Amino acid sequence: MNIIEIKDLVKIYDDKKTVPVTAVNGVNINFKPGEFAAIVGPSGSGKTTLLNLLGGLDEPTSGEILIDGKQMGNLNSRQKIDFRMHNIGFVFQAYNLIPVLTAKENVEFIMHLQGQSKKARDKRSQELLEAVGLGDRMNARPGKLSGGQQQRVAVARALASKPKFILADEPTANLDSKSTETLLDIMEKLNIEENITFIFSTHDARVVNKARRVITIEDGVVVEDKER
Amino acid sequence: MIPSISWKNIWRNRVRSLVVVTAITLGLVGGLFSSAIYKGMAERRFEEALTKEISHIQIHNPKYLENPEIGFSISNPAGLIDFINSQESVKAVSSRLKITAMIGSSSSNYGVNVIGIDPLKEKEVSKLYTTLLSTDEITEQFGISDPAELEKFQADSVGYYFENTRRNPIFIGEELAHKLKIKVRSKVVITFQDVQGNLTGGAFRVCGIFRTENSAFEQANVFVRQNDLIGLTGLEKGSAHEIAIFMNDVEQVSELSALLSENYPNLETSDWKTLEPTIAMMNEMMDVIMTVIIVIILLALGFGIVNTMLMVVMERGKEIGMLMAVGMSKLRVFTMIILESVLLCLTGAAAGIGISVLLIELFSKTGIDMTAFAQEGFEAMGFAAVFYPTLGVDFYIEVTVLVVLTGVLSSVYPAWKALKLNPADALRSE
Ligand SMILES: Nc1ncnc2c1ncn2[C@@H]1O[C@H](COP(=O)(O)OP(=O)(O)OP(=O)(O)O)[C@@H](O)[C@H]1O
Numbered sequence: 001m002n003i004i005e006i007k008d009l010v011k012i013y014d015d016k017k018t019v020p021v022t023a024v025n026g027v028n029i030n031f032k033p034g035e036f037a038a039i040v041g042p043s044g045s046g047k048t049t050l051l052n053l054l055g056g057l058d059e060p061t062s063g064e065i066l067i068d069g070k071q072m073g074n075l076n077s078r079q080k081i082d083f084r085m086h087n088i089g090f091v092f093q094a095y096n097l098i099p100v101l102t103a104k105e106n107v108e109f110i111m112h113l114q115g116q117s118k119k120a121r122d123k124r125s126q127e128l129l130e131a132v133g134l135g136d137r138m139n140a141r142p143g144k145l146s147g148g149q150q151q152r153v154a155v156a157r158a159l160a161s162k163p164k165f166i167l168a169d170e171p172t173a174n175l176d177s178k179s180t181e182t183l184l185d186i187m188e189k190l191n192i193e194e195n196i197t198f199i200f201s202t203h204d205a206r207v208v209n210k211a212r213r214v215i216t217i218e219d220g221v222v223v224e225d226k227e228r
Numbered sequence: 229m230i231p232s233i234s235w236k237n238i239w240r241n242r243v244r245s246l247v248v249v250t251a252i253t254l255g256l257v258g259g260l261f262s263s264a265i266y267k268g269m270a271e272r273r274f275e276e277a278l279t280k281e282i283s284h285i286q287i288h289n290p291k292y293l294e295n296p297e298i299g300f301s302i303s304n305p306a307g308l309i310d311f312i313n314s315q316e317s318v319k320a321v322s323s324r325l326k327i328t329a330m331i332g333s334s335s336s337n338y339g340v341n342v343i344g345i346d347p348l349k350e351k352e353v354s355k356l357y358t359t360l361l362s363t364d365e366i367t368e369q370f371g372i373s374d375p376a377e378l379e380k381f382q383a384d385s386v387g388y389y390f391e392n393t394r395r396n397p398i399f400i401g402e403e404l405a406h407k408l409k410i411k412v413r414s415k416v417v418i419t420f421q422d423v424q425g426n427l428t429g430g431a432f433r434v435c436g437i438f439r440t441e442n443s444a445f446e447q448a449n450v451f452v453r454q455n456d457l458i459g460l461t462g463l464e465k466g467s468a469h470e471i472a473i474f475m476n477d478v479e480q481v482s483e484l485s486a487l488l489s490e491n492y493p494n495l496e497t498s499d500w501k502t503l504e505p506t507i508a509m510m511n512e513m514m515d516v517i518m519t520v521i522i523v524i525i526l527l528a529l530g531f532g533i534v535n536t537m538l539m540v541v542m543e544r545g546k547e548i549g550m551l552m553a554v555g556m557s558k559l560r561v562f563t564m565i566i567l568e569s570v571l572l573c574l575t576g577a578a579a580g581i582g583i584s585v586l587l588i589e590l591f592s593k594t595g596i597d598m599t600a601f602a603q604e605g606f607e608a609m610g611f612a613a614v615f616y617p618t619l620g621v622d623f624y625i626e627v628t629v630l631v632v633l634t635g636v637l638s639s640v641y642p643a644w645k646a647l648k649l650n651p652a653d654a655l656r657s658e
């Protein structure tokens with residue numbers, strides 16, 4: 001059973017002023033639960049676009065995305081927000097955290113939106129921050145954390161609502177090699193131990209090496225998809 | 229949690245927020261304090277006019293109001309007075325003779341209203357007798373503390389309310405005393421036409437000099453005993469031109485005046501609003517004017533807040549995009565931004581109202597003394613030259629509501645801009 005099915009996905013950016021750009025051009029990919037997959041490709045190849053479509057942040061021009069067999073295209077914008085909140089965890093390249101909240105509060109944020117009890121939030125946020133190695137920095141605000149630590153908080157935040165999978169668009173792009181390694185080790189550990197599906201895009205060869213499946217796209221087309 | 233985020237967001241740009249808060253604070257202190265001065269002036273004037281000048285209700289012969297001739301008196305006032313006295317809402321009634329006359333001293337003559345009263349009954353209706361200065365007040369107002377001088381001042385310039393003068397006492401205002409160049413115990417002559425149209429008059433001796441905050445009133449009215457006056461007029465004993473009523477509660481005025489108009493259709497019953505329409509209007513307009521002042525101030529501040537909140541939304545575009553991406557609904561984003569603006573405004577309001585309350589409280593005790601600048605100007609218009617600012621709790625509540633409204637209205641456009649953000653675009657790091 002596939003957790004995600006992408007069928008003939010096309011995204012054409014057309015602002016009616018400049019020439020239309022076909023960022024994703026007929027992509028077909030399936031993901032199974034528990035995958036640890038990297039989407040790689042040169043700059044402008046359509047990685048971010050693909051992940052945005054997958055996360056429901058953008059509308060495809062044509063084609064469809066099924067998550068757990070459900071058509072994403074059938075949801076209205078409110079249902080989509082709700083769907084995202086409950087099913088998808090996001091880690092972005094930057095601006096992941098709310099600067100005025102502590103690490104712990106950031107992790108609890110979505111659980112708050114979901115209306116979970118304080119007890120449940122406390123327990124889960126502590127567990128997750130410990131899992132990403134920040135058990136001692138729970139009350140620090142993002143400004144007091146390093147870039148790598150901030151990305152780890154973002155991973156913990158993405159996991160907090162127990163999503164079906166996590167989308168991470170270049171999560172290590174702003175990190176030095178040491179922080180990159182730590183973050184990937186944590187993601188890998190969570191993937192293996194907790195069976196959490198990760199789909200991330202990257203430029204970075206070291207990150208690619210960690211992935212168990214590598215999907216290469218060029219000019220919006222999948223040119224290679226190999227499991228390792 | 230959203231209110232807490234909004235609150236914390238305010239302090240991300242401390243300087244900018246403090247500038248806005250300070251602007252709101254200063255604007256409100258200015259608006260509230262000046263409103264309190266106006267309100268204090270209006271209330272003081274209202275109080276003075278009702279307790280010392282016009283009382284609550286007056287009854288006249290309608291012809292007298294058109295043309296105040298001595299003959300247009302109220303026929304059989306005794307029955308009317310009994311009827312009024314039997315009303316529970318009435319505190320006191322005084323019947324008055326009121327004649328236009330010339331008053332003359334050795335130096336000059338002036339036209340005045342000579343009002344013939346029963347001093348004891350009049351005391352119940354008008355507080356004019358309380359304006360006779362005590363020794364303490366003389367010391368305070370005129371800086372006289374030497375006991376001998378104090379005594380002399382009191383004997384010459386203050387006097388008594390119809391006491392200590394056996395024959396024909398007359399109670400006059402300070403302004404008139406100045407013009408006539410007379411003191412207590414001075415003799416004045418009153419001249420007027422009696423009922424038959426013959427010139428008549430009498431000599432009176434000043435028993436006391438009253439001081440009000442309305443120099444026009446001080447100059448235009450003198451008081452004598454009804455019994456001393458009636459003989460000169462040729463009117464029947466017990467006649468009255470004016471019946472003045474003071475109520476237990478000003479709210480009961482309209483009820484009684486309606487009753488009187490109904491039962492005495494041949495007489496003209498006028499309530500204080502008819503007698504002093506300017507005061508009635510001032511009383512009603514004051515709240516409107518105060519609200520308008522505050523609204524104008526808030527409107528000006530509102531534009532500043534729109535600007536600030538637009539900057540906030542622009543600066544945090546990516547963050548707002550992220551929040552929407554991870555599951556914050558549009559309604560919540562909207563609320564978060566509106567709340568930030570409202571809390572910002574409320575912070576300013578709290579500071580502004582707090583400072584205003586302190587200032588108003590302080591000056592309502594000490595007064596703001598303008599005598600050095602324009603005592604005569606104010607008193608000529610009937611206003612005290614010392615202001616005692618005052619504001620009701622309801623006005624503070626009204627202002628707080630207006631401030632919240634300003635916060636909401638001035639952030640609607642910025643918040644709407646935030647909703648237009650597409651998370652995918654906002655998050656694209658360029
Ligand atoms: N909002 C947009 N409007 C128009 N064109 C866009 C828009 N977003 C992306 N594109 C174009 O779509 C193509 C794919 O962009 P995308 O950001 O998905 O690439 P990417 O693989 O993520 O690149 P990078 O590695 O630099 O992040 C590019 O040619 C880009 O210029």
Ligand SMILES: [Mg+2]
Binds near residue numbers: 048049169
């Ligand atoms: Mg990209």
